[in-house]
Amino acid sequence: MERAMPSTTCQATSSPVFRIFALWGAFMGSTAARAETAEPVAPPAARSTSGAEFAEAVRIFKSGDTARALPFFVRLGETTNSPNVQLYVGYCQLELGHERAAHQAFSQSVKLSRDLGGAKYVATQEAAQLELAKLNLRLASLTISFVELPAEFVVRLDGEIVEPALLGSPLVVAPGLHQVEAEAKGAQPIARDVPLEAGAFKAIALQFEKIIVQDVAQSRTVQPALAPRTDSGSRLTKMGWVAVGLGVAGLGTFVVAGLQARSTYSKLQTECPSGCSDAAHRSDASKGSTYQTVANVGLGLGIAGTLTGATLVYLGVTRGKTATPSVEVSPELVKISYTGSF
Numbered sequence: 001m002e003r004a005m006p007s008t009t010c011q012a013t014s015s016p017v018f019r020i021f022a023l024w025g026a027f028m029g030s031t032a033a034r035a036e037t038a039e040p041v042a043p044p045a046a047r048s049t050s051g052a053e054f055a056e057a058v059r060i061f062k063s064g065d066t067a068r069a070l071p072f073f074v075r076l077g078e079t080t081n082s083p084n085v086q087l088y089v090g091y092c093q094l095e096l097g098h099e100r101a102a103h104q105a106f107s108q109s110v111k112l113s114r115d116l117g118g119a120k121y122v123a124t125q126e127a128a129q130l131e132l133a134k135l136n137l138r139l140a141s142l143t144i145s146f147v148e149l150p151a152e153f154v155v156r157l158d159g160e161i162v163e164p165a166l167l168g169s170p171l172v173v174a175p176g177l178h179q180v181e182a183e184a185k186g187a188q189p190i191a192r193d194v195p196l197e198a199g200a201f202k203a204i205a206l207q208f209e210k211i212i213v214q215d216v217a218q219s220r221t222v223q224p225a226l227a228p229r230t231d232s233g234s235r236l237t238k239m240g241w242v243a244v245g246l247g248v249a250g251l252g253t254f255v256v257a258g259l260q261a262r263s264t265y266s267k268l269q270t271e272c273p274s275g276c277s278d279a280a281h282r283s284d285a286s287k288g289s290t291y292q293t294v295a296n297v298g299l300g301l302g303i304a305g306t307l308t309g310a311t312l313v314y315l316g317v318t319r320g321k322t323a324t325p326s327v328e329v330s331p332e333l334v335k336i337s338y339t340g341s342f
Helices: 049-061 066-079 084-095 098-118 121-140 234-269 279-318
Strands: 140-146 153-157 170-173 174-186 191-194 199-205 326-328 333-339
Touching: 049 066, 049 084, 066 084, 084 098, 084 121, 098 121, 098 170, 121 279, 140 153, 140 174, 140 191, 174 199, 191 199, 199 234, 234 279
Parallel strands: 140 199
Antiparallel strands: 140 170, 153 174, 174 191, 199 326, 326 333
């Protein structure tokens, strides 16, 4: 789907390290610079009624009536596995200002494109990835995990229950202050306030403290007590490997986006060394700039996660058994708290 491009002359730029990467999957700008993609074809399963509905929904969307087009695409998305349908759901949600819903739709479009494979959905996948890259700069990501996973528990993020399957995976949220609450049978409830800035990636690890209730025959008072810590070193090591995993993912993102930025820059230098003013090359320049920005975030997350993970693994192997660790990782901040006896 073609989008209006800014009427300015664009020239490729490159920093010493491609100005270092940003994504969330190779993948982050402003709504005005929407990707120029190939016109999506009708979904494979929609050759008759579904195909006609898809074409009508696209016509309504292009006419500017986004609010009326969205229900068409949502309905088609419930009955087909079309990456193109999910791409348009994302475009509609984005136009209506629902950035988190748009992020979810674009992510689904990328997943379906990969699952179906083939050259048919390459343009669709690239368009969805570019929109995700832009949204990742405006939104934030929070990963919630447990040092020791309890048998029965409930986790809420801003009052909404988080499905257990989503724990340990990045949750896309709006920038601002977010509240994480967790409850488990026989344990003290947990409440954490987590501030997040636009484009931030942050991970937190929670740990429940058990409540020990004395026998009524011995005492009528109920006293909370910390559960015996059997192996703090093991917990530190686990947290360290989690942080290392985040770091490796960030470095991988940096490499992918950096290569794409370098490729785009080389192409522009070859085709128009004195600057590009046509729409096609302005689009390439915009993509290259986005990939460079994505690389910055990926490298920051990679370095922070790797250093933090190595530190925690070292402490887990060498330190005593009564330490209490706490770690927060983001591209802007690496904070490690460690208290106990040695």
